[in-house]
Amino acid sequence: MSSTPTPERAEKLHEGKAKIVYATSDPHMIIQYFKDDATAFDAKKRGTIVNKGVINNRIASHLFELLGESGVTTHFVAKLSDREMLCRRLQIILVEVVVRNVVAGSLAKRLGMEEGASLPRPIVEHYYKRDDLSDPPINLDHIQVLNLATSEEMLHIRREALKVNEFLVKYLDQREIRLVDFKLEFGRTTGGGAGAVLLGDEISPDTCRLWDKKTHEKMDKDRFRRDLGRIEESYEEVARRICGS
Numbered sequence: 001m002s003s004t005p006t007p008e009r010a011e012k013l014h015e016g017k018a019k020i021v022y023a024t025s026d027p028h029m030i031i032q033y034f035k036d037d038a039t040a041f042d043a044k045k046r047g048t049i050v051n052k053g054v055i056n057n058r059i060a061s062h063l064f065e066l067l068g069e070s071g072v073t074t075h076f077v078a079k080l081s082d083r084e085m086l087c088r089r090l091q092i093i094l095v096e097v098v099v100r101n102v103v104a105g106s107l108a109k110r111l112g113m114e115e116g117a118s119l120p121r122p123i124v125e126h127y128y129k130r131d132d133l134s135d136p137p138i139n140l141d142h143i144q145v146l147n148l149a150t151s152e153e154m155l156h157i158r159r160e161a162l163k164v165n166e167f168l169v170k171y172l173d174q175r176e177i178r179l180v181d182f183k184l185e186f187g188r189t190t191g192g193g194a195g196a197v198l199l200g201d202e203i204s205p206d207t208c209r210l211w212d213k214k215t216h217e218k219m220d221k222d223r224f225r226r227d228l229g230r231i232e233e234s235y236e237e238v239a240r241r242i243c244g245s
């Protein structure tokens with residue numbers, strides 16, 4: 001770390017479903033504040049997962065740090081407190097990138113495939129990040145026509161998403177967790193080297209499907225979506241396996 005002082009938290013820029021984004025005294029940095037609020041199905045279902053913000057910040061900070069060391073550039077700068085993460089400021093690209101290793105969720109439904117079947121290779125999907133449209137699936141042609149990202153940016157994003165997948169599959173497997181699928185968001189830097197595309201947002205049980213390798217028990221937000229109970233305990237267990245106690 002350099003000796004530059006940590007930027008001070010300033011005004012609220014945006015409040016999302018699971019996080020609040022604050023400006024800081026450095027125009028090229030933001031603070032992500034992790035909340036306990038949980039939503040599903042276009043926020044038609046709402047609830048609270050006690051301590052989720054603390055757990056997700058812990059998991060996401062840990063994984064971003066490891067990804068950085070393994071050559072994936074992310075917005076992560078430092079974990080500031082239980083619920084606060086200091087990040088490079090990004091202009092978020094409105095494409096949600098989903099990587100799948102195992103059939104589940106909307107893939108099972110849409111293509112009539114059996115939940116739990118391993119895919120012969122990872123599938124990368126794109127969704128338009130638009131709550132008012134319920135995040136519809138889009139392809140590279142839609143992304144071009146809507147001017148969401150250039151084809152060079154999308155090529156870079158695909159490579160990075162697959163690198164993240166390769167790293168996470170191995171890392172989680174060693175911790176008795178099967179990585180079924182997950183969602184990533186990318187953005188363009190605003191400061192020095194403006195326009196570089198980095199991994200943003202978070203990686204946590206809110207944005208991944210994580211199954212116990214032996215029992216196949218769900219350890220992620222599906223416990224909330226499907227009212228499976230023991231939500232807090234599952235998030236805690238994921239943190240314990242990923243970060244240690």
Ligand code: TMP
Binds near residue numbers: 105107207
């Ligand atoms: P899906 O099967 O519902 O399309 O979800 C795929 C993955 O993306 C799963 O790990 C959950 C994650 N996801 C989000 O992080 N945010 C969302 O809004 C949705 C729908 C899925």
Ligand code: ASP
Binds near residue numbers: 017042043206
């Ligand atoms: N968080 C999303 C929403 O509230 C959906 C989900 O993760 O299931 O719409």
